[in-house]
Amino acid sequence: MSSPWIEGLRSVALHVPDLAKAEDFYTRTWRLEVAARTEDALYLRGTGTDGYLLALHQGGEQPQIRQVTLRARSHEALAQVQQRALAAGATLIAAPHALTHDPAGGTGMTFRDPHGRVFQVVHGDARHEPAAPMPDRPIRLTHVVLNTHAVDQTQAFLEQALGFRLADRTAIMAFMNCDRDHHTIALGISDNDALNHIAFLMPDFESVMRGGGRMKDAGFAIQWGPGRHGPGNNLFNYFIDPFGVVIEYTAEVEQIDDSYVSHGPEHWKWPSGRVDQWGISAPPGATLKEAQRRILFAPS
Template sequence: MTRFPVRALRSVDLGTPDLDRSEQFYVTIWGLQVVARHNGAVYLRAGGCDHHVVALHRSERPELRAVTFRVGSADDFTVLASNVVAQGGQIVSPPLANPAPDGGIIMIVRGPEGGLLRFVHGDVVHAAALSWVDRPQRLAHVNLNSVDADATAAFYEKALGFRLTDRTRMMAFVRCNSDHHAVVIADASVNGLNHVAFLMPDLEQVMRGSGRMIDAGFPIAWGVGRHGPGDNVFAYFIDPAGFVIEYTAEVLQVDDDYKFRGPEQWVWPPGRTDQWGIAPPKADHVKAAQVAIPYAG
């Protein structure tokens, strides 16, 4: 299979006006665990090997601070930096020792649409917590809004070495490993965060996690259903700060033989929003939440 310089999506940095409430939600309800505190930020791990999957920061408004990816080797930093600049991005910080608790070497860039992207190598990892049956294992994907989704997808391909897996009328799906997608780019009127998806062990655990959310007073915002591109099961929620988050499972695994499909092939019957035909149309308040989170700064 193609060698990707970026090997995986690792974590997101979120700004929240009520840090204590956000921490309580993600630990006691969503299913993460505090692994570190540093310079006012709270680092939360899932059940897999990543040091953390969410870093919460105090901010005046809900915002996406950064998206972090893991690179394959230290040599990949040089190629990535050159390509980022050639494709209209900016090097905010060259590869340096990372002072945060996850360690390793880190490079920070700003994409053409304004969002910060962090690339790490040699970061701290954990032994997988196999007992976390109905808790997230890692991030599955991050969905970003873009005023020019094709241009943003091209940046991920040409600057970062991702591959375009599928393109629907509204979204471009790009990958950096065998997962069908690590990043989804949605056509939107603004740039920013659409939602963050957390991988659960299987469909059963998506349902059990969704039940825990409902018991805690957080209704399903969209779903449960099965997506088209990626074939993954989904259940969407809105967290206390207004971030749209997703439990997902059974993400399609692909290789170089996967056949790209475009908007003319990804067509649902009228009124249908998922493969099964059971997910209701997305409510207006959910659509509004998916375009409400800007990039920091």
């Protein structure tokens, strides 16, 4: 346990231009299931205990990220996060309150970091009984990667406001840890502050590969993969959804504890021509890189 306040990543909320199209893709092709719906929002769950993983809200023509939701370890942690986030330069959007309009319920607070990213922290939200992992279906979210034009400042904010710690740092990314997963939030070093990608945990290697084949059959090419990352040691296949959002199937994420030793860019170097441990797939192309810069946080 690195963060005394944050247990992990619960969900990500997006604005999308077409909820019906989103439901068709994320249920039939990506293989989530509908947890709840309202007139202008859709909530999708995996096979794990979380009430939902992905909240899709009706928006305009350009998709946007609405917020990243983290789960607090206790109700008392919400007050601690509020105090620490404000001290670190955040703007409070909502103090801890009952989430009566959220299908998962619980108590939550919301803030905007100094660069415009919106985080919600919840406790006491509804959970499902754990089910046996189902082949080729996502279980939960394992991490979200957010671009940052000021990586040192953003890293310091996550450390001060949320109690995260640096797990590893490469030439292009800082991997931030709060619990057992090697990273829950990673920071992509960039010149903007967009959503880089959302990673969905699959049960195993076979599911990552079969999911890749199913996506390819449905007309969604593998943009990067299959491969195995260095930091986190996880398997990966990357895709772009119908709205331009980058999504990842992953498995075998490294589990760490407070004894884990962080490494810097000098450690995470590959031989010429490689960008992952295996060296099978080509590096990410221009299409993927552009998509990883396109989805910005919705303004206030």
